[in-house]
Amino acid sequence: MNQFHLQHNQSQELVHFPYIVEFVLKKNQTIQLGSFTQLQQQDSFCVYYIIEGKFDWVINGQHYVLYPGDTAMILPGSSIGGANDALDIGIVAWLDIHLNVLYDHGFDDEEKRTIEKVLLRNKEPVLPRLNQTGEILKLLESEIFNQEIGYAVRVKQLVEELFITIARQLSRQHNPYRNFPQTFMKLEQLLRENLAHQWTVAEMAAIVGLGNTAFTEKVKSYTGFSPLNYLINIRISEAIRLLKRADVNMTDIALDTGFYSSQHFSTTFKKLTGYTPSQFRKNNIKA
Amino acid sequence: MECIITIDLGTSAVRIFAFDMDKKVIGTAKGSYPTFHTQPDYSEQDPEQIFITVLFVLKNFLNEKIHPAKYAVTAICFSAAMHSVLPVDKNGVPLGNAITWSDNRGKKEAALLKQSAESKKIYDATGTPIHPMSPLIKITWMKNNDADRFRQTSKFLSVKSYIIQQLTGELNIDFSLASATGLFNIHSLKWEEDALRYAGIRTDNLPDAVPVYYNSARLRKEFQNLLGLPATTKIITGASDGCLATLGAGVWGEGKATVTIEQSGAVRVVGKEVLKDEKQRFFNYLLDENYYVSGGPTNNGGVIFEWFARQFGDFKNAYDLDDCIAHLMQDVHEVAAGSDGLLFLPYLLGERAPIWNANARGVYFGINFKHEQQHFVRATIEGIMYEIYSIGKTLEEHRSINSLSVNGSFASMPFWAQMMADMFNKPVSVKDNSNSIGLGAFLIAATSIGAYAKLEDAAKTVDLPEPYKPRKSDHAVYMKYFPIFERLSVKLADEFDALSALNE
Numbered sequence: 089m090n091q092f093h094l095q096h097n098q099s100q101e102l103v104h105f106p107y108i109v110e111f112v113l114k115k116n117q118t119i120q121l122g123s124f125t126q127l128q129q130q131d132s133f134c135v136y137y138i139i140e141g142k143f144d145w146v147i148n149g150q151h152y153v154l155y156p157g158d159t160a161m162i163l164p165g166s167s168i169g170g171a172n173d174a175l176d177i178g179i180v181a182w183l184d185i186h187l188n189v190l191y192d193h194g195f196d197d198e199e200k201r202t203i204e205k206v207l208l209r210n211k212e213p214v215l216p217r218l219n220q221t222g223e224i225l226k227l228l229e230s231e232i233f234n235q236e237i238g239y240a241v242r243v244k245q246l247v248e249e250l251f252i253t254i255a256r257q258l259s260r261q262h263n264p265y266r267n268f269p270q271t272f273m274k275l276e277q278l279l280r281e282n283l284a285h286q287w288t289v290a291e292m293a294a295i296v297g298l299g300n301t302a303f304t305e306k307v308k309s310y311t312g313f314s315p316l317n318y319l320i321n322i323r324i325s326e327a328i329r330l331l332k333r334a335d336v337n338m339t340d341i342a343l344d345t346g347f348y349s350s351q352h353f354s355t356t357f358k359k360l361t362g363y364t365p366s367q368f369r370k371n372n373i374k375a
Numbered sequence: 376m377e378c379i380i381t382i383d384l385g386t387s388a389v390r391i392f393a394f395d396m397d398k399k400v401i402g403t404a405k406g407s408y409p410t411f412h413t414q415p416d417y418s419e420q421d422p423e424q425i426f427i428t429v430l431f432v433l434k435n436f437l438n439e440k441i442h443p444a445k446y447a448v449t450a451i452c453f454s455a456a457m458h459s460v461l462p463v464d465k466n467g468v469p470l471g472n473a474i475t476w477s478d479n480r481g482k483k484e485a486a487l488l489k490q491s492a493e494s495k496k497i498y499d500a501t502g503t504p505i506h507p508m509s510p511l512i513k514i515t516w517m518k519n520n521d522a523d524r525f526r527q528t529s530k531f532l533s534v535k536s537y538i539i540q541q542l543t544g545e546l547n548i549d550f551s552l553a554s555a556t557g558l559f560n561i562h563s564l565k566w567e568e569d570a571l572r573y574a575g576i577r578t579d580n581l582p583d584a585v586p587v588y589y590n591s592a593r594l595r596k597e598f599q600n601l602l603g604l605p606a607t608t609k610i611i612t613g614a615s616d617g618c619l620a621t622l623g624a625g626v627w628g629e630g631k632a633t634v635t636i637e638q639s640g641a642v643r644v645v646g647k648e649v650l651k652d653e654k655q656r657f658f659n660y661l662l663d664e665n666y667y668v669s670g671g672p673t674n675n676g677g678v679i680f681e682w683f684a685r686q687f688g689d690f691k692n693a694y695d696l697d698d699c700i701a702h703l704m705q706d707v708h709e710v711a712a713g714s715d716g717l718l719f720l721p722y723l724l725g726e727r728a729p730i731w732n733a734n735a736r737g738v739y740f741g742i743n744f745k746h747e748q749q750h751f752v753r754a755t756i757e758g759i760m761y762e763i764y765s766i767g768k769t770l771e772e773h774r775s776i777n778s779l780s781v782n783g784s785f786a787s788m789p790f791w792a793q794m795m796a797d798m799f800n801k802p803v804s805v806k807d808n809s810n811s812i813g814l815g816a817f818l819i820a821a822t823s824i825g826a827y828a829k830l831e832d833a834a835k836t837v838d839l840p841e842p843y844k845p846r847k848s849d850h851a852v853y854m855k856y857f858p859i860f861e862r863l864s865v866k867l868a869d870e871f872d873a874l875s876a877l878n879e
Binding site: 263265266267268271273276297298302306310311312313317321322324325326328329332333360361362363367372373 | 388404405406407408409421423424426427428430431432434466467468469597598600601685690693694696
């Protein structure tokens, strides 16, 4: 296993891969003070994987000890560094990726949002014993250096594979699959915190850690509604609450509760409640 | 063809049934809404979401099952969970969320009132045990701890009052739900001045109390159009879920009691007289003007077995609790009654009847080296059942009980029903619970529109299935262990308090 240090704009090997900011394998044999001070992650995602040794790191102000097989996922805006500002002795690989640039080459919008949501929602940067990360990085290294037929496609696939693996692991690790009411409550809270967001079934399913079909079935039997209809329940309930307050204007209500426009809001509201929003407001706010 | 629709506003979901005039179920639908626990003792629900859920489920149900079959909806009758409080301002707009029955924020207020001289008088007058569940305590809490909201409140409603008001424009509360507020005199059928004074409110802060048969309300024009219902459809106020489950379970007259085990549970009897209990262990709620439903509630019903299953069961499929429970129940027969000396006190959520100790906690007692997983499964069910039995036993100090009618998702499992028959040494008939509530509401509606002359006539038409018969040998075993269960429940009180003090 040889050390390497590939960087965007500097390394010839990365010329076809604008989404790779940095790809490194480092064998660290001495502890040098100041070799790993706290640095802030820019607008890319960085995946660290421990191959050998024991690493004392501070990620986002929290102390973590990482062992071989562990993966650390550093989000845009997060910070990482050695506990003593130094990199410990051992072998570590990392891959820094511009997800946005990658998306331009692959994932459709919905998948992209779902994966990003799962990554960004995650508060726990360390995924213990995720050996798949190491395997994917090893294959990636060999594709980039050997440049065999079709390597450009393979590299993209491997990076996608890495993010799917991590997103699935995160989505599972948050859900022990034992308590649907509790898990659904967590989802419900997320929906309420961001009603204006255009939620998709895939995104909701990923949060619960289920595939789309299983998720839809489970929600249907638990709530009596399809996931999107359940979401409409929440949207209309919130709209009703706001309509009863004289100080919020109709367009704001429409947009805040996740409708495309006040027109869209008005037709949906009338279809479901029998009232137009303005009739409803007039009936409920007395001068 | 005519039909009657019942709408039950339950703890976590609205359940709708349609019955033809021969009491046959034509169809059913449900829609759930969330309960928010923003702080440890808080349990709240969004009144607008409940309203919207009711409206959508009803609309879809009518369009899918009722209108295509050309049924004419004669009446819609409501049922609801007890003890909810929804403060609204002078325009009828909710001031925050509704507080549900399981909310415990008023622990201090309840303890304070219970120690006071007024406690007995208020309990005797209102029939509702002094407990954080009671709207009397919740409103008192608000007066002391949420003064702004208390001051802005024009009326304190129940969730059902709010839903009916949204649909019809009429604001009221039925005698049955009113009798579970701790604010209503169950003898004079008027709001109880002493209780109101204690909570710091006046009669006009509460909706008018009306008979459960009240049927003058009509749907607002917009909802008639939306739902495709004629202006003549009667909206009947109905009663509380507990009272209706008792009515629908066919428990009528001397010698009968009903047991419900859903998430929580209760043992209830019906009669023309209230149960006078010196220790204030029972509730006395109004079914209608003439009948009381009396009994004791437990916090620790099926929810405890679900807890056990989630912690110790196998989940082969993601979130498949039913499969997990079925798996646990598979080997439970291999363990004999008494679980070879393993006893379980099920008080994980504190307990109401009969010990009324909010600090009580769960205990496995007598574990020995030979006990295996299935002993714990069986002991857990037995513990839940001993608790039910202890309520029944205290009820028997006042009424004789010769047979039981049980309902609820847990109580209706054959293994549980048989265990209950063995423990009580009485025959046990099984009815479906949501069906029982629906059927109870149907009987109220049918009486209200004159299909029955009086409620007794309606009640006597409920037929019970062939009962589970008690087995003497198992009964004898349970009766050897029960005194230990009973003593432990009392003896450990000091230690429960000490533990609770550590976690304050």
